[in-house]
Structures are given as C-alpha cells and as structure tokens.
Amino acid sequence: xxxxxxxxxxxxxxxxxxxxxxxxxxxxxxxxxxxxxxxxxxxxxxxxxxxxxxxxxxxxxxxxxxxxxxxxxxxxxxxxxxxxxxxxxxxxxxxxxxxxxxxxxxxxxxxxx
Numbered sequence: 385x386x387x388x389x390x391x392x393x394x395x396x397x398x399x400x401x402x403x404x405x406x407x408x409x410x411x412x413x414x415x416x417x418x419x420x421x422x423x424x425x426x427x428x429x430x431x432x433x434x435x436x437x438x439x440x441x442x443x444x445x446x447x448x449x450x451x452x453x454x455x456x457x458x459x460x461x462x463x464x465x466x467x468x469x470x471x472x473x474x475x476x477x478x479x480x481x482x483x484x485x486x487x488x489x490x491x492x493x494x495x496x497x
Contacts, residue, residue, distance in 0.1 A: 386482045391447075397414055398439040398442045401414045401416055402415050402417055402418060402420070402421050402434060403415040403421045403431045403434055404434060404446060405431045406449040409453060410457040412459045413460055414446075414460070415462060416462060416463035416464075417463050419464040421433075432445065450477070458477060458478055459477040460474065460475055461473075461474045461476055
C-alpha cells in the first residue's frame, strides 16, 4: 500500500527534479539532471520540465499517470552517476507497491497543519 508519507517523499524528490516523463503504460521517471532530460527525449519520451517551486503540480501529474498505468507501474528517480549508470536509479514507488487501489494523495504539507 502506498502511504501519504510515500507520496510526500516523491514530492520532496520532485522539488529537486529537472523533469518527469511516462511511457504511457507503466514506466514513470523523475529526471534529476539535464543528461537524463536529453536522454529520455532521445528515446522519444515526452519530457515535461519541472520548474522551480512546482513540485505540487508535478505530483498531481504523476498521480494521474500512476492511476492510468497498468499493473506493472512504478515511479523511479534517475540521475547520472559517472562510471556506473545502474547506481543512478532510485525506486520511489516500486512495482507491486499498490496491491490495493490508490487514492489521490493529500498534500503532505496539509497534514502538518
């Protein structure tokens, strides 16, 4: 099950992200640097920039993509790591994390107030 705490962590990562992208089926990526922005565009993904101070808006988009994705869905942050590309992948929401239906998360900042 995916908790509001998990979605809050995704939102925190989005605050540092350069962009987001989705394959239209189940692969959702949070792009942490310009190299990944260019690489995913080169793979013919539609890349959406995440301007500064727009993490909440980006989270809304990710939630929509996640809800529309097939059962293999996941959200992974990717960053460039020189010398070992595999170290640049961080699961934010791994495949199979939501065996139950997921509701749209509440804004974690709202829970604090």
